[in-house]
Amino acid sequence: MLKKFYKIIIVPYTLFLLYLMFLGMGRFQYEDHQITIKPVFSTLEFIHNSIDPRSILIIVLGNIIMFIPFGFLGWIFQPLEDLKTLLYSFVSTIIIVEALQYFTRMGIFEVDDIILNTFGVYLGWLLRLLIEKRFSRSVL
Structure with missing residues (x-):
C-alpha cells in the first residue's frame, strides 16, 4: 500500500519541487549567470552571515529534507x-537541474545544493531500507 501511494505521489511531488527550484519562493531572473562552487564553505558562510535562524532551516535543512523522497525511487525502478x-x-x-537554473538565470548553480540534495537522497535510501526491514510486505 505504501509503495502504491509513493508511485502516485512522486510525480506531482517532483513537479512541485521543480516549481520551487525555478519559480517559487520569490524567485526572480538574475541579471547575470550565478555560480557558487566553493563546496561546504559557501554554506558555512551563509550560516555565519545569516541573522535569521529560520532562513538557515529553510535553506540548509530544506535542501536535505525535500530530497529524501527520492531515496525511495527503488520502489518504482528496481535498478x-x-x-x-x-x-x-x-x-x-x-x-542538469542546477545547470538549467544557471543558464535560465532562475537560480544559482550551487555545488552545496548538489551535496545537500544528494545527502537527502541518501537519508531517504536509508529510511527506505529501515521501513522495508521493519514492516512486512503487506504494509508496503
Missing part, C-alpha cells in the same frame, strides 16, 4: 534500489 546506481543517477540529474 535504483542499489545505492551506487541511485546516487549516480541522482547526481547526474541534479547537475
Whole structure:
C-alpha cells in the first residue's frame, strides 16, 4: 500500500519541487549567470552571515529534507534500489537541474545544493531500507 501511494505521489511531488527550484519562493531572473562552487564553505558562510535562524532551516535543512523522497525511487525502478546506481543517477540529474537554473538565470548553480540534495537522497535510501526491514510486505 505504501509503495502504491509513493508511485502516485512522486510525480506531482517532483513537479512541485521543480516549481520551487525555478519559480517559487520569490524567485526572480538574475541579471547575470550565478555560480557558487566553493563546496561546504559557501554554506558555512551563509550560516555565519545569516541573522535569521529560520532562513538557515529553510535553506540548509530544506535542501536535505525535500530530497529524501527520492531515496525511495527503488520502489518504482528496481535498478535504483542499489545505492551506487541511485546516487549516480541522482547526481547526474541534479547537475542538469542546477545547470538549467544557471543558464535560465532562475537560480544559482550551487555545488552545496548538489551535496545537500544528494545527502537527502541518501537519508531517504536509508529510511527506505529501515521501513522495508521493519514492516512486512503487506504494509508496503
